[in-house]
Amino acid sequence: MNPIYLDNIAGTKPDARVVEAVMPYLTEKYGNPAAHFYPLGRESYSALNQARKQVADLIAAEKTESIIFTSNGTESNNIAIKGVMALSGHKKHIVISEIEHYSIQNPVLKLTNYGYTFTKLSVDKNGRISPESVANAIKDDTALVAIAHANSEIGVIQDIEAIGRICKEKGVHFHIDAVASCGFIDIDVKKMNASTLTIAAQNFYGIRGAAALYIAPEVKLASLFDGGFQEKGIRSGSENVPAIVGLGKACEIAKNEMAEYAAKLIKLRNKLIKGLKEQYNFLHITGDIENRLPYHVSFWVEYIEGESLLMWYAQKGVYCASGSACSSNILAEDEDDLQASHVLTAVGVPTDICAGSITMSLSKYIEEEDIDYVLKISPEIIDKLCAMSPAFDPSKINK
Amino acid sequence: MAAGPYSDTVMDHFTNPRNMGEIDDANGVGEVGNPSCGDVMKLYLKVNSDGVIENSTFKTFGCGAAIASSSMTTEMLKGAKVEDALKLTNQAIVDALGGLPPAKIHCSVMAEEAVEAALKDYYTKQGKDASIVDSMKAELKKDAE
Numbered sequence: 001m002n003p004i005y006l007d008n009i010a011g012t013k014p015d016a017r018v019v020e021a022v023m024p025y026l027t028e029k030y031g032n033p034a035a036h037f038y039p040l041g042r043e044s045y046s047a048l049n050q051a052r053k054q055v056a057d058l059i060a061a062e063k064t065e066s067i068i069f070t071s072n073g074t075e076s077n078n079i080a081i082k083g084v085m086a087l088s089g090h091k092k093h094i095v096i097s098e099i100e101h102y103s104i105q106n107p108v109l110k111l112t113n114y115g116y117t118f119t120k121l122s123v124d125k126n127g128r129i130s131p132e133s134v135a136n137a138i139k140d141d142t143a144l145v146a147i148a149h150a151n152s153e154i155g156v157i158q159d160i161e162a163i164g165r166i167c168k169e170k171g172v173h174f175h176i177d178a179v180a181s182c183g184f185i186d187i188d189v190k191k192m193n194a195s196t197l198t199i200a201a202q203n204f205y206g207i208r209g210a211a212a213l214y215i216a217p218e219v220k221l222a223s224l225f226d227g228g229f230q231e232k233g234i235r236s237g238s239e240n241v242p243a244i245v246g247l248g249k250a251c252e253i254a255k256n257e258m259a260e261y262a263a264k265l266i267k268l269r270n271k272l273i274k275g276l277k278e279q280y281n282f283l284h285i286t287g288d289i290e291n292r293l294p295y296h297v298s299f300w301v302e303y304i305e306g307e308s309l310l311m312w313y314a315q316k317g318v319y320c321a322s323g324s325a326c327s328s329n330i331l332a333e334d335e336d337d338l339q340a341s342h343v344l345t346a347v348g349v350p351t352d353i354c355a356g357s358i359t360m361s362l363s364k365y366i367e368e369e370d371i372d373y374v375l376k377i378s379p380e381i382i383d384k385l386c387a388m389s390p391a392f393d394p395s396k397i398n399k
Numbered sequence: 400m401a402a403g404p405y406s407d408t409v410m411d412h413f414t415n416p417r418n419m420g421e422i423d424d425a426n427g428v429g430e431v432g433n434p435s436c437g438d439v440m441k442l443y444l445k446v447n448s449d450g451v452i453e454n455s456t457f458k459t460f461g462c463g464a465a466i467a468s469s470s471m472t473t474e475m476l477k478g479a480k481v482e483d484a485l486k487l488t489n490q491a492i493v494d495a496l497g498g499l500p501p502a503k504i505h506c507s508v509m510a511e512e513a514v515e516a517a518l519k520d521y522y523t524k525q526g527k528d529a530s531i532v533d534s535m536k537a538e539l540k541k542d543a544e
Binding site: 303304305306307308311315387388389390391392 | 413414416419420430438439440441458459460461462463465466
C-alpha cells in the first residue's frame with residue numbers, strides 16, 4: 001500500500017506542472033538574472049518577472065514591483081518584522097497573538113533584547129483573535145501588528161479583514177503570514193489592508209526554497225543582509241530562479257484551480273472530522289470548525305500521548321504531524337527542548353489529560369478512500385493506546 | 400530506508416509491547432510520572448514466596464520511548480530475584496533498547512523510578528518500612544563507586 005501523506009502543512013508534493021516548469025531552469029536556463037548583457041541572463045530575469053506577475057495575480061497585488069522573492073516563509077517574516085522595526089523610530093511596540101508560528105514569535109522575542117516591547121493577544125477556545133482586542137492593544141508607540149491569516153497547527157482562519165481595517169485606521173503596519181492559507185483561500189492584499197504579506201511555495205504544490213514577501217507601495221523596509229541590489233536590496237543575494245519559477249507556476253495553478261480543489265478538500269476534511277468525532281467522545285477537534293483551512297484536521301485524544309498516536313499512524317502508512325512539526329524536536333540534545341505546543345495551551349487544552357495533538361493536513365491528491373482508510377485504522381490505534389494508558393477510564397469508551 | 404529517531408529495538412517494543420496490562424494479584428505496584436509533563440508509568444510485580452519476580456506488567460501513558468522503556472523493563476525484571484531488581488539502572492534499560500535519543504533519556508529514568516516505587520509497595524506489603532528500598536539503593540550506589 002502506498003503511504004497516505006497527510007503532512008502537507010510541512011510541505012506538499014509539487015504539482016507535476018510545477019516540476020515541468022522548473023526543470024529547464026535547472027538544466028539549460030542557468031543564467032544569473034542579474035546578468036543583463038547576454039540572453040542566458042536575460043532569460044532568467046524574464047522568468048523572475050513572470051513569476052512576480054503570477055504571485056501578484058494570486059494575491060491581488062496591483063503592482064508586480066510589490067513582490068520580492070525570498071527563500072522561505074521564515075525569511076519573509078523576519079524581513080518584514082525586523083525590517084519594519086528597524087525604521088520605526090520612537091515607536092517600539094509590536095502586537096502579535098499567542099498562537100503565532102515561531103517565525104513570527106521568535107523574531108519579536110529577539111527584538112526585546114534591543115529595547116522593543118510587545119503585546120501577545122490571547123485567543124478564544126477556537127483559536128480566534130477578536131479584532132477588538134487588536135484595537136485595544138494598539139498604543140501610541142505601536143509600529144507593527146503581525147498575525148497569521150491561518151494557523152498551521154489548529155487550522156483556524158482569522159478575521160483578517162477586520163483586523164486590517166483596525167490597523168489602517170490606527171496607521172499601524174500590518175504584517176500577515178499567509179503561508180498556511182495561500183493557495184487554498186482567497187487572498188486580496190487590498191481588502192486585507194496588508195502592509196506586508198508572506199507566502200511560501202512549498203505549502204501549495206510549489207517546491208521548497210522559494211517564498212515571497214508582498215510589500216505595499218508606501219512601505220519602507222530595512223534589509224537584514226547587505227549585499228548586492230537583488231530584490232530591491234531588501235533581500236540581497238542571487239535569486240533561486242528554478243524554485244521561484246516553481247512558485248510562480250504554483251500561483252498560476254492556484255489562481256485557476258483553487259476553487260475546485262478547495263471544495264473537494266472541504267468535503268474530505270468534513271468527512272474525516274465527522275468520522276473521528278463519531279468514534280470517540282473523548283477525541284477533541286482543535287481550532288474553529290467554521291473558520292477553518294480547507295485541508296486541515298487537528299485533534300487530541302484524552303489520556304493518549306501525541307507521539308504514540310503519530311508513530312502508530314506512521315506504522316499503518318498514514319504520515320501526519322504531532323503538534324507543530326517544529327515543536328516535535330526529537331533530535332534535540334536535551335529534554336528541555338521538547339516543549340508542549342504553545343498553541344494547544346493557548347486554546348485551553350488541559351495539559352494533564354492531553355500530551356500532544358495530531359494534525360492531518362490533506363492535499364488535492366487525497367481521495368475519499370484514503371479518508372475511509374484513516375477512519376478505519378483510527379479506532380484500532382486509539383483502542384490499543386487506551387488499553388495501555390493507566391490514566392484512561394474504560395467506562396468512557398463510546399463507539 | 401533511513402533510520403528514524405528510534406532504534407529497531409525501541410520500535411519493536413513500541414509496536415509489540417511485552418507484558419502490557421495489569422496483574423490482578425500483584426504484590427508490588429508502582430506508579431510514577433507527572434501527568435503535566437505527559438508521562439505516567441504504572442508497573443506491576445508478582446513476587447513469589449522464593450523472592451523471585453514471577454511476573455511483571457505495565458501500563459503507560461507516554462511517548463514511544465516511554466512505552467518501549469516500560470516494555471523492556473518488565474522483560475528485564477521477569478525471573479529476577481527481588482533484591483536484584485534495584486540493580487536495573489536506567490542506563491541498563493537504555494543499553495537494552497539499543498539507545499534512546501538524548502531528549503528521551505528521561506523515559507528510562509522514569510522506568511527506573513517505577514521499579515523503585517513498585518519495590519517500596521512490595522516491601523510495605525511484606526510488613527517492612529518502604530525506606531529499606533532507599534537504603535538498598537544507597538548501598539548499591541556505594542558499591543558501584
